[in-house]
Amino acid sequence: MKYLDYPEQQKHGSLDFPYYFYRVTPIHPRYTMPYHWHPLFEIVHVFQGQFHLQLDNSQLDLKAGDTALIQGGLTHGGAPSPEEDCIYECILIDLETVFSHSVRQYEQMLTDLLNAKILIRNFFPSSVTEIHSIVSQMLELLRSKPKSYALSLYGCTYLLFGTLFARHDYQENALSRESRRFSSLKPVFSMIEDHYSENLKLTVLARCANLNPSYFCRYFKEFTDRTPMDYLNYYRIEVACEQLSYTDKTITEIAHSCGFSDSSYFIKVFRHYKHMTPTEYTTNRIPRSEG
16 A cells, blocks of 8 residues: 555565564554555464454454464455454565575475465464464564564564465465456555545446446445445545654645545545544544554
8 A cells, every 4th residue: 555655654675675564553544454455475463452354255353363364466454343452463575585486496385375376374363373473473573673683584484384384274276256356356446546636436446347337336345345435535534644644744735635625525524534633633643653
């Protein structure tokens, strides 16, 4: 998600260090996770509360101690349960960089993984200690950054996938009709990410999914529990929260940059989604620096 690229918010990877790490608490503007997809492998671990994760055509309800593994290319998003504050951490990994070609020639499973010929199991409850001990070690390395932590992190990544393969926590990828349907929404989420500041029409989004508007609306709501235009406004407000937290833009400037031509209407929509005004949000919910 392009609006998450503020340096204060996310520790980015690079070609030399292909790991991305972030910690999310209720005071973070991205406390909820807009629907998106990316080519990176993602680990989501919940420390407190519950997180409802939509992953293509499946729903995962993560409790404290649970972990989700998300293969690159899968559409995902979700939100914490409102009953209790949620804290979760995520690691995104560029597996193409981590697993060099010299290694893959000795392990066909890695090639199959990167080519999506096999699908890794997504949900690991806290009782699966083999996986959770490795994930916990990776998260601690990224939090504390001890000496030579990068080398240890690479080792943990190899150990994680070696353990997954040994446990047979994967299956052959038989692309179902339902999976193909969900894949049709990928370009819609990309369109919203790239053009949320523009005057996007329902017909444009439906055309992006190659569906007629009526069917597109029903199908989109089935996946996101929102209408397309409701989701667009929700996404715009999420972007606005990031800008309120990490830029010095005025409310009027943020409104215009997020696709609202009228700041009064922007404030009304903001209150609808966040139950407070932008000014109140800035005053009460500026994120603290996280480890």
